[in-house]
Amino acid sequence: MESENTVRRIKSFGTHNNAAQDNDGSRQWRGDNGYSSDPKRKPEVSLYLLREGLAACLVSGFILLLWGLVHLSLQQLVIGKPTGEFNALRARQHLEQITSVGPRPVGSQENEVLTVGYLLEQIENIRVETAAGPHQLTVDVQRPTGSFSIDFLGGFTSFYDRVTNIAVRLEPKGGAQHLMLANCHFDTVANSPGASDDAVSCAVMLEVLHSLANQSTPLLHGVIFLFNGAEENILQASHGFITQHPWAKQVRAFINLEAAGVGGKEVVFQTGPENPWLVQAYVHAAKHPFASVVGQEVFQSGIIPSDTDFRIYRDFGNIPGIDLAFIENGFIYHTKYDTADRILTDSIQRAGDNILAVLKHLVMSEKLSDSSEYRHGNMVFFDLLGVVVVAYPARVGTILNYMVATATFLYLAKKASLPGNGGGRYIRDLACATGVAVLSWFITLLSVLIVALFITLLGRSMFWYNHFYASICLYGAAAAGKMILIHTLAKNLYYGGVRLVELGELYFDVSLLLWCCSLVWLTQKGLCSAYVPMLMVAFPLATKLLLTKEFKHRGASVKYSVFYVLGLALPYVHFMFLIWVVFEIFTPIMGRSGTEIPPEVVLASLITITLINSSFILHFIYLVRSTKWILAALGSVFIIMFLLMSCGLFFPYSDSPHSPRPKRVFLQHTTRTFHNLEGQVESRDSGLWINSFDYTGMQHVTPIIQEINDSVRTRCREDRPFCGYPWFLPVKFLSKKNWYLPAPEVSPSSPVEFSLLSKEETSWGTIKMTFSVKGPSHMSLYLMPHRGASLSTWSFGDGTPQFDLSGEYFIFYSHGLDAPTWTFWFEIQVFPETNGMISVAISSHYFFGEDQRTAQLDEIVRKFPTWAFPSSWVSTYDMYRY
Numbered sequence: 001m002e003s004e005n006t007v008r009r010i011k012s013f014g015t016h017n018n019a020a021q022d023n024d025g026s027r028q029w030r031g032d033n034g035y036s037s038d039p040k041r042k043p044e045v046s047l048y049l050l051r052e053g054l055a056a057c058l059v060s061g062f063i064l065l066l067w068g069l070v071h072l073s074l075q076q077l078v079i080g081k082p083t084g085e086f087n088a089l090r091a092r093q094h095l096e097q098i099t100s101v102g103p104r105p106v107g108s109q110e111n112e113v114l115t116v117g118y119l120l121e122q123i124e125n126i127r128v129e130t131a132a133g134p135h136q137l138t139v140d141v142q143r144p145t146g147s148f149s150i151d152f153l154g155g156f157t158s159f160y161d162r163v164t165n166i167a168v169r170l171e172p173k174g175g176a177q178h179l180m181l182a183n184c185h186f187d188t189v190a191n192s193p194g195a196s197d198d199a200v201s202c203a204v205m206l207e208v209l210h211s212l213a214n215q216s217t218p219l220l221h222g223v224i225f226l227f228n229g230a231e232e233n234i235l236q237a238s239h240g241f242i243t244q245h246p247w248a249k250q251v252r253a254f255i256n257l258e259a260a261g262v263g264g265k266e267v268v269f270q271t272g273p274e275n276p277w278l279v280q281a282y283v284h285a286a287k288h289p290f291a292s293v294v295g296q297e298v299f300q301s302g303i304i305p306s307d308t309d310f311r312i313y314r315d316f317g318n319i320p321g322i323d324l325a326f327i328e329n330g331f332i333y334h335t336k337y338d339t340a341d342r343i344l345t346d347s348i349q350r351a352g353d354n355i356l357a358v359l360k361h362l363v364m365s366e367k368l369s370d371s372s373e374y375r376h377g378n379m380v381f382f383d384l385l386g387v388v389v390v391a392y393p394a395r396v397g398t399i400l401n402y403m404v405a406t407a408t409f410l411y412l413a414k415k416a417s418l419p420g421n422g423g424g425r426y427i428r429d430l431a432c433a434t435g436v437a438v439l440s441w442f443i444t445l446l447s448v449l450i451v452a453l454f455i456t457l458l459g460r461s462m463f464w465y466n467h468f469y470a471s472i473c474l475y476g477a478a479a480a481g482k483m484i485l486i487h488t489l490a491k492n493l494y495y496g497g498v499r500l501v502e503l504g505e506l507y508f509d510v511s512l513l514l515w516c517c518s519l520v521w522l523t524q525k526g527l528c529s530a531y532v533p534m535l536m537v538a539f540p541l542a543t544k545l546l547l548t549k550e551f552k553h554r555g556a557s558v559k560y561s562v563f564y565v566l567g568l569a570l571p572y573v574h575f576m577f578l579i580w581v582v583f584e585i586f587t588p589i590m591g592r593s594g595t596e597i598p599p600e601v602v603l604a605s606l607i608t609i610t611l612i613n614s615s616f617i618l619h620f621i622y623l624v625r626s627t628k629w630i631l632a633a634l635g636s637v638f639i640i641m642f643l644l645m646s647c648g649l650f651f652p653y654s655d656s657p658h659s660p661r662p663k664r665v666f667l668q669h670t671t672r673t674f675h676n677l678e679g680q681v682e683s684r685d686s687g688l689w690i691n692s693f694d695y696t697g698m699q700h701v702t703p704i705i706q707e708i709n710d711s712v713r714t715r716c717r718e719d720r721p722f723c724g725y726p727w728f729l730p731v732k733f734l735s736k737k738n739w740y741l742p743a744p745e746v747s748p749s750s751p752v753e754f755s756l757l758s759k760e761e762t763s764w765g766t767i768k769m770t771f772s773v774k775g776p777s778h779m780s781l782y783l784m785p786h787r788g789a790s791l792s793t794w795s796f797g798d799g800t801p802q803f804d805l806s807g808e809y810f811i812f813y814s815h816g817l818d819a820p821t822w823t824f825w826f827e828i829q830v831f832p833e834t835n836g837m838i839s840v841a842i843s844s845h846y847f848f849g850e851d852q853r854t855a856q857l858d859e860i861v862r863k864f865p866t867w868a869f870p871s872s873w874v875s876t877y878d879m880y881r882y
Helices: 002-011 052-075 088-099 109-129 195-213 236-244 246-250 276-285 293-300 309-315 345-363 366-374 394-416 419-457 468-494 500-524 528-546 548-554 558-589 599-612 615-621 628-646 855-863
Strands: 019-021 027-029 135-142 145-150 156-161 165-172 179-185 222-228 251-259 266-272 321-326 379-384 388-393 663-675 681-692 738-742 753-761 767-774 778-785 789-794 809-815 822-830 838-846 868-881
Touching (some): 052 628, 088 195, 109 195, 145 236, 179 195, 179 236, 195 251, 236 246, 236 309, 266 293, 276 321, 276 345, 276 379, 293 379, 293 558, 379 394, 388 394, 394 500, 468 599, 468 615, 468 628, 500 528, 528 558, 548 558, 558 615, 778 789, 778 822, 809 822
Parallel strands (some): 156 809, 179 222, 179 251
Antiparallel strands (some): 019 027, 767 822
């Protein structure tokens, strides 16, 4: 029916149209071209429209080809043959030795003794081996104590005592005045061997140290290799080094090695602040580049719930740096599956090649000695499929962006000034078409979000967690089908008598205009990511200009269509690469982002926005004779996927040994004690406190462990600090679905000793309270002033209480070995009508050793299905009111 309507509308222009036979036998419609309605012009040119099947094959083939290139680049970890300077096999041996001791939480023997001992042994071997060379190697084991506040996870204060740093200084034998810093961490979260996060980085650093120390040419500057023993405790050891170690004053720049996934390529996702010479060093030296300023600006926006030591060196050390991280396979990050065998030797080789080359370049650079001279300015940087990095100063990028924007507006202005467009006809048509395009985006996004909401209500949330392409088929088909349907209706109902080639031309201009507006807006905001819309404007515009003659005389011929998509190839393959990074990061994050963020909404929005940003494909909707079979195919895919998903065919989790997708659950066997204002115990209980860290809660676990059901769901007691539960970190706002099963009391061998040492009124009218605490290596202190009272100062950080979380303060505490009793104080301002001053609670967490386990914990952990990762430990919670 649509084809017949198209014939009628083309004929309504008043010029005679007839069908032309293409050389392959298909019939193509002829008509006038564009907006030149001058009656004196030559009357007829042949303008072709694409057949529906050809258009579908062309676009599908284009997308599959680009995805194939992206996938191939991701599999190509190492380009060329290794030079032999970095020995990945030796680095792998270090990795296997470090992870062989198991999880390494701060304060454990595994972290503080066994791993430290192994690292010191290997460093000493390197020192002895290279003693006769031109370099000297100095080792210092630092165990700092300190405190700071950080605006991470809503904001909290951290206190650490005698955590471990191993600092290795490599320099010419005559000494060095200026130093580079290379940082890794060897500690882990509880119950994870931490191969990728971050043992592999320490293994790489050991081998880089070995290679640099064996160089026959003396280094111009020195390098500090910092093996950091307390990063998982929210960046404590790096703070201890940069604020207290005497070598820190000579550090001019740093490289930080991290992980948010397991293996694959390490990506540069943060640089600076400013100091463009660091990016230039990476571009010049890296053997296997993988970098994006888009990642930097997304990460620094705070939408990714993670942070690295980069922040500490930047904020507390005021030094610039480069932050690298492994990002692939984040599904098993911080789980028992993060083992050495999952990290390919080629991943180690590429990381080692890159870090060795960049470090070598920097320590031989004159810029390191006076980096302040090269401080100002930012860099636009991005790689093309990991083959080459493009980098240029942000000020050059601004000029380039405005040049491209100006060229676009001149192109559009020239079309508006053509003789046939008098009275602003083209501008009106362009404005209307832009409105149709934006409206189609809004309706498409709304429609897909309705589907996502319906799936959530059906209880099938996160069906894509283990079947990612199912989400592409479901939400992608829905979004693409809706968008094509809207534009098909616009073509048939709104543009009643407009030639299709005119519409194709018009909607190309709409895409150009919208991307150009995005380019101008991002450039004015000072974002380096504006290079993306710059590419998405420059290449299509240049392609269109080159194909103007072909399109004018033949319309949407096969030649035109093929060359058109080829002109889009470079910006679109880079855009697809960025999209892969986005999904590689955000899909696993949905498995650990708590119970309050609906993952269907997030993923459906990402997929829809991806399709919306592919707006130059809209050009083909108006150049194809019909879309009924395309719509039928997309509708069929959507219906089939929806039915399969509704039937529960796509289970979110997997225990596959090759590609596990575990459900994360935290279990604490805890005993809680609550004291009243008189110091008496008003209540006491014990139980298994269970937290789900994804949106599905215990939905899939309850049929297997039936005692974990809604009858034992917890309720937040607002009159108790942090709801009266032993939160390890201040994340109660992320996970509000919790369960509490009654269980016997815990009796750790080193229970918490908490006491009020003194309470006195100061001459300035506050009450000063001093406490002492003796307990395990990990504790959390919660302070909740009562109504009418407020904290005025305390012994933490800079002395000013910070980050009031809805009337509560969170202090995270950890210590290494042989730490003394923790003593702290605070002052509180009280008004006469106050009912009590403050509620103080202390929770202890036993992450290792005999105190970590109980018979009840072991029993319930055994009940969990194999596709779940229950991370368990013992804790206590004691609350006091004053």
